[in-house]
Amino acid sequence: KAGVTQTPxxxxxxxxxxxxxSCSPISGHRSVSWYQQTPGQGLQFLFEYFSETQxxxxxxxxxxxxxxxSNSRSEMNVSTLELGxxxxxxxASTPSGSGANVLTFGAGSRLTVL
Amino acid sequence: EDQxxxxxxxxxxxxxxxxxxxxxxxxxxxxxxxxxxxDPGKGPEFLFTLYSAGEEKEKERLKATLTKKESFLHITxxxxxxSATYLCAVxxxxxxxxxxxxxxxxxxxx
Numbered sequence: 001k002a003g004v005t006q007t008p009x010x011x012x013x014x015x016x017x018x019x020x021x022s023c024s025p026i027s028g029h030r031s032v033s034w035y036q037q038t039p040g041q042g043l044q045f046l047f048e049y050f051s052e053t054q055x056x057x058x059x060x061x062x063x064x065x066x067x068x069x070s071n072s073r074s075e076m077n078v079s080t081l082e083l084g085x086x087x088x089x090x091x092a093s094t095p096s097g098s099g100a101n102v103l104t105f106g107a108g109s110r111l112t113v114l
Numbered sequence: 115e116d117q118x119x120x121x122x123x124x125x126x127x128x129x130x131x132x133x134x135x136x137x138x139x140x141x142x143x144x145x146x147x148x149x150x151x152x153d154p155g156k157g158p159e160f161l162f163t164l165y166s167a168g169e170e171k172e173k174e175r176l177k178a179t180l181t182k183k184e185s186f187l188h189i190t191x192x193x194x195x196x197s198a199t200y201l202c203a204v205x206x207x208x209x210x211x212x213x214x215x216x217x218x219x220x221x222x223x224x
Contacts, residue, residue, distance in 0.1 A: 004157070033211065033212070035214075041216070042201075042214055042215065042216035042217060043158075043201065043203075043214040044214075045211040045212070045213065048211060056210065056211045058211065090157050090158070092157075102148065102160050102163060103148075103158075103160070103212055104160065105150075105157030105158045105159070106157050107155070107156055107157050108156075108157050
């Protein structure tokens with residue numbers, strides 16, 4: 001059974017640019033969550049999607065956005081990149097968006113902003 | 115506001131030297147406390163879920179316990195391959211996101 005797949009794994013951007021990251025959840029999983037991981041702040045919740053609807057949103061500026069498609073694949077976008085956006089962006093999936101389901105994480109997309 | 119604090123931030127052990135990692139939490143209506151392991155360059159890997167005070171779970175050299183305010187991850191006779199960052203997370207009221215602590219980085223030397 002394939003795990004959570006994130007692309008690209010590594011990318012370098014410059015300030016002011018925008019970036020789109022992709023996440024393919026485990027087959028049959030309908031909920032996708034995104035987290036930003038930095039050495040100083042640890043894992044911080046960005047947003048969660050379930051059946052193409054945003055269910056939860058973390059405390060991030062509007063430059064961070066996401067969406068989910070009918071096949072449960074998800075993308076997140078960061079516009080007008082800042083140096084502080086350099087981080088590991090992790091995607092995780094669960095079968096559904098309720099309860100205390102275990103999150104299964106992908107390997108992440110490492111974003112470096114110069 | 116749901117909050118998770120892990121201590122220590124870093125821990126160095128000799129092979130075979132047992133120890134414990136701490137996870138203190140405040141949450142409205144705990145619906146699960148999770149332990150994950152993260153290796154460098156990889157995403158977190160699920161270890162345990164605990165739901166109520168007094169619950170314990172074991173896996174190889176790891177044992178997780180839960181009280182009403184904190185959880186411990188006990189590591190018995192660790193090996194170098196146990197070196198990783200261990201993350202604790204809580205899920206509170208229905209519909210809320212999983213909130214993570216900053217982790218404890220464990221280094222086990224032979």
